[in-house]
Structures are given as structure tokens and as C-alpha cells.
Amino acid sequence: MKPNKEVTIHDLAAELNVAPSTVSRALKEHPSISKETIQLVKKLAQERGYRPNQIAASLRNSKTNTIGVIISLINRPFVSSLISGIEDTARQEGYNVLISQSHDSYDHEVANAKALYNSRVSGLIVSLATETLQYDHFEEFFRSNIPVVFVDRVPEEVASHRVIIDNFAAGFMATEHLIAQGCKRIAHFVGSQHRNVYKERFRGYREALQKHHLPIEEELMISGNSLSLEEGTKLANQLFSLPNPPDGLFCPNDTTAISAIQCAKKRGIKVPEQLAIIGFNNDPISSIIDPPLSTITHPAVEMGKIAAQQLLKHSKHKEKFSHETVVLKTELLVRESSLRTI
Numbered sequence: 001m002k003p004n005k006e007v008t009i010h011d012l013a014a015e016l017n018v019a020p021s022t023v024s025r026a027l028k029e030h031p032s033i034s035k036e037t038i039q040l041v042k043k044l045a046q047e048r049g050y051r052p053n054q055i056a057a058s059l060r061n062s063k064t065n066t067i068g069v070i071i072s073l074i075n076r077p078f079v080s081s082l083i084s085g086i087e088d089t090a091r092q093e094g095y096n097v098l099i100s101q102s103h104d105s106y107d108h109e110v111a112n113a114k115a116l117y118n119s120r121v122s123g124l125i126v127s128l129a130t131e132t133l134q135y136d137h138f139e140e141f142f143r144s145n146i147p148v149v150f151v152d153r154v155p156e157e158v159a160s161h162r163v164i165i166d167n168f169a170a171g172f173m174a175t176e177h178l179i180a181q182g183c184k185r186i187a188h189f190v191g192s193q194h195r196n197v198y199k200e201r202f203r204g205y206r207e208a209l210q211k212h213h214l215p216i217e218e219e220l221m222i223s224g225n226s227l228s229l230e231e232g233t234k235l236a237n238q239l240f241s242l243p244n245p246p247d248g249l250f251c252p253n254d255t256t257a258i259s260a261i262q263c264a265k266k267r268g269i270k271v272p273e274q275l276a277i278i279g280f281n282n283d284p285i286s287s288i289i290d291p292p293l294s295t296i297t298h299p300a301v302e303m304g305k306i307a308a309q310q311l312l313k314h315s316k317h318k319e320k321f322s323h324e325t326v327v328l329k330t331e332l333l334v335r336e337s338s339l340r341t342i
Helices: 009-016 018-025 037-046 053-062 075-093 106-118 137-142 167-180 196-211 227-242 254-264 301-318
Strands: 064-073 096-101 123-126 148-149 160-163 184-188 221-223 248-250 277-279 326-328
Touching: 009 018, 009 037, 018 037, 053 184, 053 196, 064 075, 064 106, 075 096, 075 301, 106 123, 123 137, 123 301, 137 148, 148 301, 160 301, 167 184, 167 196, 167 248, 167 277, 167 326, 184 196, 184 227, 221 326, 227 254, 254 277, 301 326
Parallel strands: 064 096, 064 123, 123 148, 148 160, 160 326, 184 221, 184 248, 248 277
Antiparallel strands: none
16 A cells, blocks of 8 residues: 555455455444454554545435534633533534634624535534624524524524523522622623623613612613623723712623722722622632622533533434423522622
């Protein structure tokens, strides 16, 4: 054999003086092939560095044992935990996972969806980009009966499988906790309102204020987009510059909450005595920041596992599986950043 040549089934068959179909069945441990032949073929395949041609197999079968995943940014703790849950479940069922990042860009999400479709994935798990307002790029999957499961950031207009948390209840719970600590002017960093997660957390915030007869003040509701550390600092400075600053702050993620704590320190605002702060997600850094950040837990790993389970269930029982929405609960995790003596 020539150096660097890719070893094929035909090469193995020629060396063993058997038919290529025999080698193929032996590699799959087909019952029609003797154990001795199977061992002989596998031993030679290993020695020669034979690799199965998964692309050719996918072209024959019109699918692969691969799940495509589209997420926003992999360096976010929630997202990396979500992927971990997906991979754990997929691996147990013999599936591989292809991961792509949208960087919260609609155009990137469209390109990723096309690439994964052309890679003949068996299913797709998606957490939508912040910019995404149209969903036509998923139509090819639906037409081809390739299951699509939306997780966390989901479209409200598309009939498909979903795995979410009760963001309204979580936002209500976070705000009511601040009210229980004696806060009267509670601010909120408002995330993109066309994304279900931020819209529902904002709605929970407003409902909690209304229930406890606290005013809903427009100046305390400051809109953001990326909700990054940098944007969190900008929003916090804007908030703390008000003539009558808030005494409580509910942030839609831990990133902006940490920015707010750091910004408050620089301005000499005591947390939680003058400003009680609560975040969302329970990122690892939330327990390290001083003071430790109160937050809402987000069951990311479990969401990933359930999303993969839904997808694989549909893949195996297409005719019996209807669209399903799984809603998971969250918990309030109280730390020093919001715990005040009333």
C-alpha cells in the first residue's frame, strides 16, 4: 500500500482474500460471519489504521448518528452546562454532538443551521440567538422530519419541542425576595423583550411589585442587549446616577449582577445595606464575589439531558411523538448580597 493512503474495506478484503461484503459484515459483527473471521478482520483493520467512512454511510442512510447543537456563546457557564447535559445523554445512546455558536447573531445562526442540515444530523437542539426574529431557517428540518428541540430561549410562534424553565415564576420569586428584605424601590435590568426568557422574568418582576402595591417606575427599568459585564457596568452607573437611586436590584443574569456589585463598591454604596442585589443562573462566580451573590438556580444540565431525550425519543418513534413542552422549576438561593436586617 502507498504511504498516507486512506485504507478502505476493499484494501482489507484484498489482503485477506475475501469479499468486501464479508469485511463490511465482520466489522459490524453480523451473525452470518464467524467469530474467527470477525476477530481476524478487526485485528487487521486496527493494524492498518482503517477508519469507517461516516460521510459515505450518512449519504446512503440520509442521516448520521449525530446531533447538531446551536447555542449563543459556549463560554457562558449556563451554556457549557447545558451542552454537558446534551452530550451525556447523546453519548449513552451512541450519538455524537456537533456544536456551533451563533454569537447571538441571526446571520450566524442561519449559517449554522444550514451547515448542520447539510451534515445530515439526525436532530437539532437550539437555544436561539438574541437577534433572531424569524425562524425560516428551521423549515428544512421540519420538512425533512428531522426533530428540532428548542431549549431555554425558544420561539413562541413555532410548534416544536421545547425545554424551558418557568421564567415568570422565577422573576416573581426574585423580586418578592427583595421586597421581603424591606426594599421599596426595586430596579431591573431589562433584557431583550423578544426573547421569552427576559420577557417573562420582566413580567414576573412587574407582577411582584403590583402584588405588594409598590410603584412601577420607568426610570428603574433600564434596558440592555448583550447583558455582558461591560454592559452591566454601564447600566449600573446609569442607575446609580439617579437623583433617587434604588434600594434593590433584580438582574436577569449573574453577569450584570456582579457588574452592579463591583460598580456599587466603587461608588461607596454598601451591598446589601443600601442596595440588595439578586442575579439569575447561579454561575460559579456568584459564590466567589464579595459579597456572595443571591441568585436563582437554573437547571442547565437537566435541561440539556431532557432536550436530548426528547430529540432521541422523536427519532425513534416519529409516528407516535407529538410536540411537547417541558417546564422545569427553579429555586431561590439566598446569599449575602440580598440578605438584609429589616
